[in-house]
Amino acid sequence: MRELPKTYDPKVVEKKIYDMWMAGGYFKGVIDPEKKPFTIVIPPPNVTGQLHLGHAFDETLQDIIIRTRRMQGYAALWVPGTDHAGIATQIKVEEQLRAEGKTRFDLGREAFLERVWQWKNQYGSRIIEQLKTLGSSCDWDRERFTMDEGCSRAVREVFVALYEKGLIYKGNRIINWCPTCTTAISDAEVEHEEQEGGLWHLKYPVKDSDAFLVVATTRPETMLGDTGVAVHPEDKRYAHLVGQSVILPLMEREIPIIADDYVDMEFGTGTVKMTPCHDPNDFLVGQRHGLEQILVLDGDARINENGGKYQGLDRLEARKAVLADLEALGLLVKKETHRRNVGTCYRCSTTVEPMTSPQWFVKMEPLAKEALEVVEDGRIEFIPDRFIKIYRNWMENTHDWCISRQLWWGHQIPAWNCTVCDHITVSRTDPMACEQCGSDQIVRDADVLDTWFSSALWPFSTLGWPEETPDLAYFYPTSVLVTAYDILFFWVARMIVAGMEQMGEVPFHKVLLHGLIRDAEGRKMSKSLGNGIDPLDVIETYGADALRFNIVTGNSPGNDIRYHDERCEAMRNFANKIWNAARFVMMNLTITDNSLPEALELEDKWVLSQFNQVAKEVNENLGKYELGIAAGKIYDFIWDTYCDWYIELTKPRLNGEDEAGKIGAQRVLLYVFTEVLKLLHPFMPFITEEIWQALPVEGEAIMIESYPAWRADLDFPVEEARFEKIMAAVRAIRTRRSEMNVPPSKKSTVRIATEDPETFEAGQVYFGKLAYASELTITADAPDDLQGLVSVVTKDARMFLPLAELVDLAAERVRIDKEMAKAQENLDRILKKLTNENFLAKAKESVVTAEQEKADKARALIQNLEESRRQLEE
RNA sequence: GGAGGCUUAGCUCAGCUGGUUAGAGCGCUCGCCUCACACGCGAGAGGUCGAUGGUUCAAGUCCAUUAGUCUCCACCA
Numbered sequence: 001m002r003e004l005p006k007t008y009d010p011k012v013v014e015k016k017i018y019d020m021w022m023a024g025g026y027f028k029g030v031i032d033p034e035k036k037p038f039t040i041v042i043p044p045p046n047v048t049g050q051l052h053l054g055h056a057f058d059e060t061l062q063d064i065i066i067r068t069r070r071m072q073g074y075a076a077l078w079v080p081g082t083d084h085a086g087i088a089t090q091i092k093v094e095e096q097l098r099a100e101g102k103t104r105f106d107l108g109r110e111a112f113l114e115r116v117w118q119w120k121n122q123y124g125s126r127i128i129e130q131l132k133t134l135g136s137s138c139d140w141d142r143e144r145f146t147m148d149e150g151c152s153r154a155v156r157e158v159f160v161a162l163y164e165k166g167l168i169y170k171g172n173r174i175i176n177w178c179p180t181c182t183t184a185i186s187d188a189e190v191e192h193e194e195q196e197g198g199l200w201h202l203k204y205p206v207k208d209s210d211a212f213l214v215v216a217t218t219r220p221e222t223m224l225g226d227t228g229v230a231v232h233p234e235d236k237r238y239a240h241l242v243g244q245s246v247i248l249p250l251m252e253r254e255i256p257i258i259a260d261d262y263v264d265m266e267f268g269t270g271t272v273k274m275t276p277c278h279d280p281n282d283f284l285v286g287q288r289h290g291l292e293q294i295l296v297l298d299g300d301a302r303i304n305e306n307g308g309k310y311q312g313l314d315r316l317e318a319r320k321a322v323l324a325d326l327e328a329l330g331l332l333v334k335k336e337t338h339r340r341n342v343g344t345c346y347r348c349s350t351t352v353e354p355m356t357s358p359q360w361f362v363k364m365e366p367l368a369k370e371a372l373e374v375v376e377d378g379r380i381e382f383i384p385d386r387f388i389k390i391y392r393n394w395m396e397n398t399h400d401w402c403i404s405r406q407l408w409w410g411h412q413i414p415a416w417n418c419t420v421c422d423h424i425t426v427s428r429t430d431p432m433a434c435e436q437c438g439s440d441q442i443v444r445d446a447d448v449l450d451t452w453f454s455s456a457l458w459p460f461s462t463l464g465w466p467e468e469t470p471d472l473a474y475f476y477p478t479s480v481l482v483t484a485y486d487i488l489f490f491w492v493a494r495m496i497v498a499g500m501e502q503m504g505e506v507p508f509h510k511v512l513l514h515g516l517i518r519d520a521e522g523r524k525m526s527k528s529l530g531n532g533i534d535p536l537d538v539i540e541t542y543g544a545d546a547l548r549f550n551i552v553t554g555n556s557p558g559n560d561i562r563y564h565d566e567r568c569e570a571m572r573n574f575a576n577k578i579w580n581a582a583r584f585v586m587m588n589l590t591i592t593d594n595s596l597p598e599a600l601e602l603e604d605k606w607v608l609s610q611f612n613q614v615a616k617e618v619n620e621n622l623g624k625y626e627l628g629i630a631a632g633k634i635y636d637f638i639w640d641t642y643c644d645w646y647i648e649l650t651k652p653r654l655n656g657e658d659e660a661g662k663i664g665a666q667r668v669l670l671y672v673f674t675e676v677l678k679l680l681h682p683f684m685p686f687i688t689e690e691i692w693q694a695l696p697v698e699g700e701a702i703m704i705e706s707y708p709a710w711r712a713d714l715d716f717p718v719e720e721a722r723f724e725k726i727m728a729a730v731r732a733i734r735t736r737r738s739e740m741n742v743p744p745s746k747k748s749t750v751r752i753a754t755e756d757p758e759t760f761e762a763g764q765v766y767f768g769k770l771a772y773a774s775e776l777t778i779t780a781d782a783p784d785d786l787q788g789l790v791s792v793v794t795k796d797a798r799m800f801l802p803l804a805e806l807v808d809l810a811a812e813r814v815r816i817d818k819e820m821a822k823a824q825e826n827l828d829r830i831l832k833k834l835t836n837e838n839f840l841a842k843a844k845e846s847v848v849t850a851e852q853e854k855a856d857k858a859r860a861l862i863q864n865l866e867e868s869r870r871q872l873e874e
Numbered sequence: 875g876g877a878g879g880c881u882u883a884g885c886u887c888a889g890c891u892g893g894u895u896a897g898a899g900c901g902c903u904c905g906c907c908u909c910a911c912a913c914g915c916g917a918g919a920g921g922u923c924g925a926u927g928g929u930u931c932a933a934g935u936c937c938a939u940u941a942g943u944c945u946c947c948a949c950c951a
Contacts, residue, residue, distance in 0.1 A: 584910035738917040838931035
């Protein structure tokens, strides 16, 4: 047994304990036909990433779950890994190159990719090492990367399979273009942001007429690509013009006036310029009316060769130039200020430009149907279930998913274009020739896939798919996916889609969606605000256990939490409390095992029974993923029940002369302590393991002990109730003394009058320690003469302390009257229920019985108070 | 425009399928260095659970309306 220092120091412990776990191989997921599997795959953090509180939240929840299941006897597997994070990583390396005065084009694709891999190998393990500081019990031997060989094979297989089924296609469609990242991004990757902008009214002259049509636009530069003007079919103002054309100013292009009910007659002038290449709605209208498509922007959002003299201008410069020219021509009617939502790139916040571009898409509609079904029918359960609605809403309105990215870092699309016949060959193995014309003049598509495409396969690609591996057979489908609600669409939805399509099975049975961590003011943590909190600093200051416990308590699924340092401090204090309980237990220990004694005292049965109840409830809460509630119950048990009461209760025995009593107290003390440490272990793995290692108990590590569960032989409801009587008496005496400002150093005799002397005699020894009694007398009746005595009353006892010199009788009367009034009020409320026939008829029997018991208790208290009041008057 | 969350003690939040006198942490007041712990111990003050209406024997908990607030989706140029 080791001597423990007075204060718990997580810094010296955590690293050591983690290494011990690793050396023990306890994190390893082992296929065991005798056991049920329990699998979690980690939401792979970006390789470019640094640990932030969001990760800490996510990992903590997963670690609590997986540690619990492991202890409950499941074959637990937590698969870790990282995500190649296409754009984010490529940007990092490009920044590095820029510092050297180079661009990726200077290097060329191959050399550039080599640089990225180099970068990945150098920094990619950083986030993994940081995850370990939290105590994450991942099976690190199974660590995966979305671009490793296996995952890449999975990606290719899925791409080809979907292509063969016609669910992936290439098309020239309107997409969101980020001019900074110079790539297409999906709808989900566009964030909308309300901005103040202009609404310009432009005059378009009607051909062969003096008339004009006035159109309104927020992006005047796009007029260079206008190929029509639309009005509403029922708009009488313009009906006569439909079929005619206008001359597009500046470009001097004749474009048709068309009628389409997309146009809102009420808005603006009721006429809309049509730019099919640069507006999604115009694109659709254009398709309906066969409008010409003219792309006027290039990849850097500069006007291209179709923009005439404006070629080369940036989109905003072009706007100025176009407006100036129109004004000079007298064609600019007015400018209004206008608030509108602008789409921005979620990676770099640049305003995205809608434009037509040849890209690859996944047809979502046929896939979304089944993916929605499995959530609707409960094959996949969302926790909390309100996210089903959000999910449904998205699934029912999903657009085709643009999956190609004009990047280099990522999974290159396995498609080859034939320069002879234009056929596209998509293949699982690199083709030598065009599958249609046989020409060897084929060029591989330069684009890579959206990072989320590979993430979508994560639950099965990490288990070995497309190979039929034993892991896949045993551990798939996974049990629960834990992630923040903000990637419900990006990731969760697409995993469900991919799982159903490829595996014909759900990728996970449950999805635990948690909130975001905000700062103390409720703001999102971000680099620009500078309000980010580094979990590594927190761990350094308070310890990983404190951080974990802070995150998990006082929070319910799906809700955001604000991070407060003070809460971490409170949890650090809790860790220290446990630490000192351990010190107490150990310094009193002469035994070397934690088996229970044969003879149990009243308070032993009380604490065992209390623990039993907590163990039961904690298991239930954990089963329902109510981690915060479970944590709270353990906290309360340890602090209140075990430390504040039970430890104090054992002191007389431990310091007494009776050898059997001493040993008995030690055994129960140690037993309950080790059990509750196990219960707590998933939440606070480090300190519980450190203490376990110091305790003289069997078992090489607490993390592989079995999780406590309810035991019929430790259920002592009768003794619990009896002991509560003693506790109530002790509390009453303390309160009374406190009210009278009696210092703890001033002891007094206590005489107890009770109808249940047996119980109080069993608890006799504790009044000295807990109620500052110098001597205790237990009788059936109250003393005849109350002269010089202060009375304290509970429903089960009246207690008399010779402290009368400290109070005056008048104040005493007032106090008792007040207590009596309160008790009477309480009784009245209960009786109101019990005399209500409807209540008696309709309420559950257990509820009625409980009310009756309450009434009895209230009556007993009042009776005792009355007795004291009467005696006071004598 | 559509959907959802939140509104409970001074602050930050729990409160599961409706049923004790609504809880915790921090803060506050009073008394304690009591032989595990002052990162502590004991005692206490503090809430008409946003508002209104309803269902029910019973509502912080369910339903409707409403206010404030946050978020997501859509995007009328």
